[in-house]
Amino acid sequence: MTDSGALVRPDRRAELAAGLARVQARITDACAAAGRDRGEVTMIAVTKTYPASDVVALAGLGVTDVGENRDQEAAAKATQVAAAGVTPRWHFVGRLQRNKVKSVLRYADVVQSVDSVRLASALAAAATSSGRDRPLDVLVQVSIDADAARGGAVPDSADPDVGLGPVADSVAAAGGLRLAGLMAVAPLGWEPERAFARLAGIAAALRVDHPQAVALSAGMSGDLEAAIAHGATHVRVGSALLGMRPTLG
Numbered sequence: 001m002t003d004s005g006a007l008v009r010p011d012r013r014a015e016l017a018a019g020l021a022r023v024q025a026r027i028t029d030a031c032a033a034a035g036r037d038r039g040e041v042t043m044i045a046v047t048k049t050y051p052a053s054d055v056v057a058l059a060g061l062g063v064t065d066v067g068e069n070r071d072q073e074a075a076a077k078a079t080q081v082a083a084a085g086v087t088p089r090w091h092f093v094g095r096l097q098r099n100k101v102k103s104v105l106r107y108a109d110v111v112q113s114v115d116s117v118r119l120a121s122a123l124a125a126a127a128t129s130s131g132r133d134r135p136l137d138v139l140v141q142v143s144i145d146a147d148a149a150r151g152g153a154v155p156d157s158a159d160p161d162v163g164l165g166p167v168a169d170s171v172a173a174a175g176g177l178r179l180a181g182l183m184a185v186a187p188l189g190w191e192p193e194r195a196f197a198r199l200a201g202i203a204a205a206l207r208v209d210h211p212q213a214v215a216l217s218a219g220m221s222g223d224l225e226a227a228i229a230h231g232a233t234h235v236r237v238g239s240a241l242l243g244m245r246p247t248l249g
């Protein structure tokens, strides 16, 4: 073994298996409660702060989709995971600076956090020049409470850079990108029910202009049931699966 970074300890594997079983049961129950087919919801394991070995273990347990929110950490982890012969679908879910798009394109299959026309343009330019054989899947991150300061394109705004319409149109029109849908985080202090009900309305309105944009990435460890009740197709689960993260400094 040359790559000890991806070596999976049996006790950790058992812990992850237990976490995964609990989360899968929650998703199954939430789908049943919402009258939805279980196959409509994909779980993304958000592995930020956790090592490559956890990604390898989760893949061994059947997890197909992994999320990361910082380029530097994700790039190193994706390299280690690939060296272990494992190829999950990588979702970039964090705030993305334009000077990082080239790096993110080397490992990401999906970028979920595009929230400005300028970022979409930078990503499109990098995707086109990277020589990928298929377009990059993009979700536009939307601000449910229209507070642009916390990230997310703003619904019902004609702002030419951060209005949801202009951002979605720019992704849809860009070579090298495919507009797959929306991503959102419930705003602090909002009931998840209220947040995701509003998100469902925003997503339905977007699909009038962009019928292919059917993905809805919403719901995390604390609120995945409410997100599934309101149509989430992807839930992004970190702590409920992997354990509590140390607080980042």
Ligand SMILES: *Cc1c(COP(=O)(O)O)cnc(C)c1O
Pocket (backbone or CB within 6 Å): 046, 048, 069, 093, 094, 185, 220, 221, 222, 236, 237, 238, 239, 240
């Ligand atoms: C960390 C993170 C998650 C997972 O959060 P948990 O509460 O640990 O499940 C989901 N989405 C994004 C964008 C994140 O940064």
